[in-house]
Amino acid sequence: MELQSPRSDETHGEHIHVVSPKVYLAILVILLIFTATTVAVSYVDLGVFNAVVALAIACIKMMLVVLFFMHIKYSTKLTKLTVVSGVFIFFTLISLTLADYISRAWGRW
Amino acid sequence: MSETASTTHGVLAGAQHEHPPYQRHHFSSVAQQFDASNFAMWLFLLTEIMFFGGLFTSYLIMRNWYYPAFVAGSHQLSIFLGTTMTAVLIISSFTMAMAVWCAETGRKRDLILSLSLTLLLGVVFLCLKGFEWHGEWVEYHVPGLRFSVENFVNPASDPQVFKEYHDKPLATDMAENVGQYFFLYFVMTGMHALHMIIGVSVLTFMILRARAGDYTSGHVTFVENFGLYWHFVDIVWIFLFPLLYLISRHS
Amino acid sequence: MSTSTLVTLPDQSTAKIPKVNFLNQENGLLSWILTLDHKRIAILYLITTVFFFMIGGAAAAVIRLELLTPAGDLVAADTYNKLFSIHGIIMVFFFLVPIAPAVLGNFLIPLMIGARDVALPRVNLLSWYLFVIGGCFELYMIIFGGVDTGWTFTTPLSTHYVNTHVVGAAMGIFIAGFSSILTGINFIVTIHKMRAPGMTWFRLPLFIWSFYATSIIFVLATPVIAIAMVLIVLERVVGIGVFDPARGGDPILFQHLFWFYSHPAVYVMILPGMGVISEVVSTFSRKRVFGYTAVAFSSVAIAVFSFFVWAHHMFIMGISNYSALVFSLMTMLVAVPSAIKVFNWSATMYKGSIHFDTPMIYTLGFLGLFTIGGLTGVFLATLGMDIHLTETYFIVAHFHYVMVGGMVSALMAGIHFWWPKITGRMYPESLGRLAAIILFIGFNLTFFPQFILGYLGMPRRYWSYPPEFQVLNVFSSAGATILAIGYLLPFLYLPWSITYGEIAGSNPWKATGLEWQTQSPPLMENFPEIPIMDHEAYDYDWLERHQQEVASV
Ligand SMILES: [Cu+2]
Numbered sequence: 001m002e003l004q005s006p007r008s009d010e011t012h013g014e015h016i017h018v019v020s021p022k023v024y025l026a027i028l029v030i031l032l033i034f035t036a037t038t039v040a041v042s043y044v045d046l047g048v049f050n051a052v053v054a055l056a057i058a059c060i061k062m063m064l065v066v067l068f069f070m071h072i073k074y075s076t077k078l079t080k081l082t083v084v085s086g087v088f089i090f091f092t093l094i095s096l097t098l099a100d101y102i103s104r105a106w107g108r109w
Numbered sequence: 110m111s112e113t114a115s116t117t118h119g120v121l122a123g124a125q126h127e128h129p130p131y132q133r134h135h136f137s138s139v140a141q142q143f144d145a146s147n148f149a150m151w152l153f154l155l156t157e158i159m160f161f162g163g164l165f166t167s168y169l170i171m172r173n174w175y176y177p178a179f180v181a182g183s184h185q186l187s188i189f190l191g192t193t194m195t196a197v198l199i200i201s202s203f204t205m206a207m208a209v210w211c212a213e214t215g216r217k218r219d220l221i222l223s224l225s226l227t228l229l230l231g232v233v234f235l236c237l238k239g240f241e242w243h244g245e246w247v248e249y250h251v252p253g254l255r256f257s258v259e260n261f262v263n264p265a266s267d268p269q270v271f272k273e274y275h276d277k278p279l280a281t282d283m284a285e286n287v288g289q290y291f292f293l294y295f296v297m298t299g300m301h302a303l304h305m306i307i308g309v310s311v312l313t314f315m316i317l318r319a320r321a322g323d324y325t326s327g328h329v330t331f332v333e334n335f336g337l338y339w340h341f342v343d344i345v346w347i348f349l350f351p352l353l354y355l356i357s358r359h360s
Numbered sequence: 361m362s363t364s365t366l367v368t369l370p371d372q373s374t375a376k377i378p379k380v381n382f383l384n385q386e387n388g389l390l391s392w393i394l395t396l397d398h399k400r401i402a403i404l405y406l407i408t409t410v411f412f413f414m415i416g417g418a419a420a421a422v423i424r425l426e427l428l429t430p431a432g433d434l435v436a437a438d439t440y441n442k443l444f445s446i447h448g449i450i451m452v453f454f455f456l457v458p459i460a461p462a463v464l465g466n467f468l469i470p471l472m473i474g475a476r477d478v479a480l481p482r483v484n485l486l487s488w489y490l491f492v493i494g495g496c497f498e499l500y501m502i503i504f505g506g507v508d509t510g511w512t513f514t515t516p517l518s519t520h521y522v523n524t525h526v527v528g529a530a531m532g533i534f535i536a537g538f539s540s541i542l543t544g545i546n547f548i549v550t551i552h553k554m555r556a557p558g559m560t561w562f563r564l565p566l567f568i569w570s571f572y573a574t575s576i577i578f579v580l581a582t583p584v585i586a587i588a589m590v591l592i593v594l595e596r597v598v599g600i601g602v603f604d605p606a607r608g609g610d611p612i613l614f615q616h617l618f619w620f621y622s623h624p625a626v627y628v629m630i631l632p633g634m635g636v637i638s639e640v641v642s643t644f645s646r647k648r649v650f651g652y653t654a655v656a657f658s659s660v661a662i663a664v665f666s667f668f669v670w671a672h673h674m675f676i677m678g679i680s681n682y683s684a685l686v687f688s689l690m691t692m693l694v695a696v697p698s699a700i701k702v703f704n705w706s707a708t709m710y711k712g713s714i715h716f717d718t719p720m721i722y723t724l725g726f727l728g729l730f731t732i733g734g735l736t737g738v739f740l741a742t743l744g745m746d747i748h749l750t751e752t753y754f755i756v757a758h759f760h761y762v763m764v765g766g767m768v769s770a771l772m773a774g775i776h777f778w779w780p781k782i783t784g785r786m787y788p789e790s791l792g793r794l795a796a797i798i799l800f801i802g803f804n805l806t807f808f809p810q811f812i813l814g815y816l817g818m819p820r821r822y823w824s825y826p827p828e829f830q831v832l833n834v835f836s837s838a839g840a841t842i843l844a845i846g847y848l849l850p851f852l853y854l855p856w857s858i859t860y861g862e863i864a865g866s867n868p869w870k871a872t873g874l875e876w877q878t879q880s881p882p883l884m885e886n887f888p889e890i891p892i893m894d895h896e897a898y899d900y901d902w903l904e905r906h907q908q909e910v911a912s913v
Contacts, residue, residue: 069336093163
């Protein structure tokens with residue numbers, strides 16, 4: 001699926017991978033299919049799993065965009081680490097805050 | 110400044126005293142310049158993640174507390190519009206990725222075409238969003254400015270939605286909390302739209318520069334970095350769509 | 361053993377300030393306000409932050425004057441509220457947060473890593489303009505009536521119960537926040553991508569490590585307060601109700617968002633100071649910093665831990681017991697990397713040949729004050745203690761010990777240490793030492809009584825207090841006067857020294873950093889030729905060999 005070739009132009013170094021339009025097109029189709037899927041699934045009663053499935057599909061779509069459209073698959077460790085650390089702190093904010101709200105219901109010890 | 114600097118690129122650049130016009134002279138090579146600005150763009154996106162992070166946190170807390178209100182609020186949104194906007198934005202991400210490819214491979218005409226398509230899709234998205242906001246204004250769903258709980262304490266007052274979902278009436282206090290859903294809906298989509306507006310403005314500027322051939326003569330950093338921004342805005346919407354539009358759609 | 365002074369100056373009868381340097385390479389006002397040079401931007405920041413320091417300081421002076429007597433007699437109660445709010449907002453967001461990164465960091469990071477400039481010079485200038493615009497919002501707020509929410513903008517007070525200029529103040533902080541973000545991005549990129557050949561991560565001065573950690577906090581934490589401020593503004597302007605309990609919102613949610621930034625911001629205010637101390641301790645002890653790797657990683661550890669402790673500001677606000685327990689334990693963990701630093705600095709001085717020049721005196725003051733401030737932080741992290749002590753003067757004393765005793769001492773150490781590099785001239789040494797000692801004495805006299813006052817139960821943010829607290833309050837106000845003299849002295853002699861100080865030469869302290877191996881003041885492009893780093897940081901043997909080589913040539 002990946003048809004990348006190093007930049008022909010000397011001045012840009014080899015670190016930029018040119019991703020082929022075929023890959024982009026494939027990703028676009030997958031993204032649109034996932035969009036249709038998430039809408040379809042939302043009409044099926046799965047209880048709490050409705051939200052889980054919707055978020056899972058959103059995460060997969062995000063991964064596809066980040067990896068291919070944003071070229072993370074082809075980039076340096078540093079950039080990958082940057083993305084991961086951002087997501088990590090994002091989840092820290094959400095999880096530690098929610099942990100407070102959820103554990104308030106447990107009352108006192 | 111320029112005289113002294115250009116004679117002393119020294120160690121790193123070696124004998125290379127001529128550099129392309131777009132290389133800024135505190136960098137020792139174009140590769141270093143590209144790396145630096147690309148990395149900077151990623152760091153900026155990190156701050157953007159955290160900026161929306163605060164909103165997502167608020168959303169999750171409120172949704173946990175007032176789930177029935179969020180269901181009722183969500184049912185008021187048009188799933189058709191939401192899906193269309195998602196598709197529009199995803200396609201615009203694709204055209205943006207193509208624009209980056211065109212710049213990298215030096216296709217000037219295709220670059221202008223891709224950028225223009227991206228711009229067009231971005232504007233379409235904003236129009237749809239504006240149309241949707243207008244609908245909410247008309248139906249008294251803008252808390253703080255123009256809000257009524259009528260549709261939520263008495264779902265039958267909105268026959269179109271009622272026919273589809275048969276929502277049970279909410280108690281008055283829970284119906285008030287639909288306001289929380291719409292607060293977050295407006296702040297989140299509003300912040301997203303603000304990012305789109307900034308993106309669309311930069312796109313316009315880029316098309317002008319692309320016509321002058323700025324990006325196809327080797328210097329693609331700006332197009333690549335803007336691409337990252339545009340995809341990021343797309344990702345935000347990828348999450349907003351299920352969170353705002355797809356709460357308990359089965360009847 | 362120790363000698364009193366380290367400084368070696370060139371022969372004053374023949375010495376000259378380099379004919380070409382960044383201060384005179386370009387002329388005119390435009391060359392300053394449109395400059396892309398990191399050193400000039402640092403000086404622009406220095407002028408603006410010092411201006412805000414004076415505003416915040418003036419507010420503090422009136423506060424201490426009011427608290428001289430138990431009755432509220434000097435200003436009205438709501439004026440007092442405005443005064444401490446202005447003091448807090450200005451000092452935190454417009455002085456402590458920006459001054460060390462934007463002044464010392466901007467000036468020194470490229471010089472220390474052997475780069476010509478920061479990676480994004482235009483972004484750097486933009487960040488200064490954002491800072492100025494944010495500052496103008498605050499000035500507008502102050503001139504047209506002030507704000508009385510305290511620097512914490514506590515909801516629903518800030519959103520519903522006051523009619524002061526909350527919107528202006530919040531917008532100012534929002535805009536200035538983006539200035540911090542841009543500075544943070546710029547530093548991280550610069551440190552990653554602009555290092556001179558041979559400058560590996562473990563050859564970097566520890567100053568760079570601590571500024572790197574600071575920048576991480578800027579990038580990841582600042583946007584969260586930005587969105588919190590946006591929500592406050594929207595709540596006031598268009599009636600959004602996310603924080604409004606009357607409409608199902610939650611004021612504690614604001615506290616979470618606010619402290620998610622504001623706790624890490626506390627480390628923004630101290631980490632750069634720690635970087636300065638590492639440089640100064642090593643130079644004036646003539647020894648490599650003991651445990652380089654431990655000190656380097658402890659900076660990063662402090663930055664990372666800072667994201668897991670924020671709710672210790674909320675123990676009495678109704679967060680869950682379980683959450684409070686976890687946050688209390690996490691907070692105590694922060695003491696570990698902080699202690700690693702203090703122990704390693706002490707070990708660096710052990711058997712070193714210590715010189716008591718002004719920067720070193722400030723540094724010794726820092727070590728004492730920061731240790732007291734840090735340890736009282738552990739008291740406050742303890743759940744039961746916190747419930748007794750929070751919202752009293754104990755808290756006030758604690759964070760002033762860290763931020764003023766710690767950070768401002770470190771800042772003064774840094775400014776004196778690098779003053780010869782920035783201006784090419786020495787400050788008057790004896791006056792410098794005098795100011796350092798006055799600052800230390802004045803500071804302790806001001807804030808130590810507040811620990812006792814707080815423990816006795818005097819709440820913060822009140823304009824009057826029961827008469828039995830007066831003695832300690834008089835001590836505190838008297839101390840503030842002495843502290844003010846400690847600040848005023850450098851304000852007088854530093855500008856004086858720009859014209860009349862002795863010529864410093866490129867390396868008056870015989871320090872090892874790359875910034876000392878170029879002329880003072882440096883060229884616009886920093887180095888005539890990009891240096892190659894071929895030795896470890898703080899290698900004083902290398903310096904000696906290097907200086908002999910230069911002399912023999
Ligand atoms: Cu804290």
